[in-house]
Amino acid sequence: MEPSNQSNDGHLNLGRLVNRPPSGWLDEPTLVSATASTPTTTAFHLTVKEGPNVGATAVVDDGSCPIFAGTSEVCALALTDHQASRRHVRFEVHNGQLRVSDVGSTNGTFVNGIRTVEAFLTGGETVRVGATVISVIRALNAATTPLPLETSFGSFIGASVAIRRLYPLCKKLVDAQVPLVIEGETGTGKEALAEAIHRAGPRADKPFVVFDCASVPPSLLEGALFGHEQGAYAGANLSRPGIFEEADGGTLFIDEIGDLDPGLQLRLLRAIQSSEVRRIGGHRWQKVDVRIIVATRRDLDVEVAEGRFRDDLFFRLAVGRLALPPLRERPEDIELLARHFWSTNAATDGRPFPEDVLGRLRSYAWPGNVRELSNTMTRLATYGELATSEDGELFIRRSSSAPPPPNAVDFLDDVVTQNLTFASARDRVMFEFERRYMLHLDRTHGDERARSAASGVSDRYLRTLRVRGRVKEARKELEDRHA
């Protein structure tokens, strides 16, 4: 019988993938050849041997997200043991071993009888949570999973093992049309991947609406999500639809979902459950047909375990789950992406790629991930030389032959007339804006609290903007320009 994609909790068994390839895989060549490697999967079988759920099983392998055992319905190994916590213990494969971590349970986790906060297992052990004993068996004939040869999924580019392993799951997610959680640091491409999944599916010609929870003041979030009627509150002079209505028929991408407060999490849950929304001040419930994809830079497992994120909402959303690795963990993608950005976003006049920068690009840690790489290529094409500062930061040194900086209108005209995609053009403008805004804020306000008050932006979001805009690099560039 063919294995079913549908589990008995209504979730799809999509082989939840994470980014962590076993060590050694990163040595693969950047471009995939016809003899793409076929790495094997390390897998562990977990079987409940004692307790109320005898016989329950789960498998965790190095192609899956961490799984949990506990009494919450969210857990892959769901227990009815009253001595177990809702999310009691976490299992994940790490460097060929099974990492077992107690996630703050009330009664503790015991490996071979010894109370343990974290342990690395090789198979053959038992893990006890409450009255439940789970045996850990390493799979002897771990499956050999051929990697796809593709180096992109639609407009999403990536040839590293870690990224190629995501493509089959992405294909399933296109067809499945289920809610999806994408995790990853800022700039790793969560929105880019969400859009690629949207564009590959049946909603492609319907709206792809992006909403960033962290960029909207908390007091305006509810109205932004669900809309408001005229007169609903002071200043609501006109009725406005919320983003759910705007995305009707298409996909709603909600960024930084971990920033929603509990009240709004509940409203969001109800909207998703009923596919209906009601504007603030309105009386009418309106049906909406929206595919939800959410993203977060936080570890939602931790957010749920620590009670900051509702586990029923998480359960609704995390039907599909993808984690995008930071760029430093997939250095094989740097060259491919750099060449892509050079030819599509940066040197649109057909100038050849500057091969001499490759070494520098490859050895840099890219804290701002793919966004930083994209911006670096753009500014390299505009200003000239790539250099490394004493503390290892990459920055662009403005060469003497570089054209003078354009004024704002010229800059906008320049961006909009370069035949870039809408997303690339918007990114380029936003990058310049955010960077300059942050620089000005830094210069005019002494500390983070004052900057936050003056800008009306939370200090956490200011930090995100700082990583995005690489303010340090910008300052160096401005200093160079005025030297």
Ligand SMILES: Nc1ncnc2c1ncn2[C@@H]1O[C@H](COP(=O)(O)OP(=O)(O)OP(=O)(O)O)[C@@H](O)[C@H]1O
């Ligand atoms: N794999 C990729 N292929 C092509 N472009 C990419 C890829 N990853 C990221 N990008 C580009 O890098 C920039 C940043 O990506 P994106 O906005 O998707 O990141 P993010 O993870 O959603 O960031 P944030 O968490 O800050 O919102 C965008 O211009 C995007 O198009």
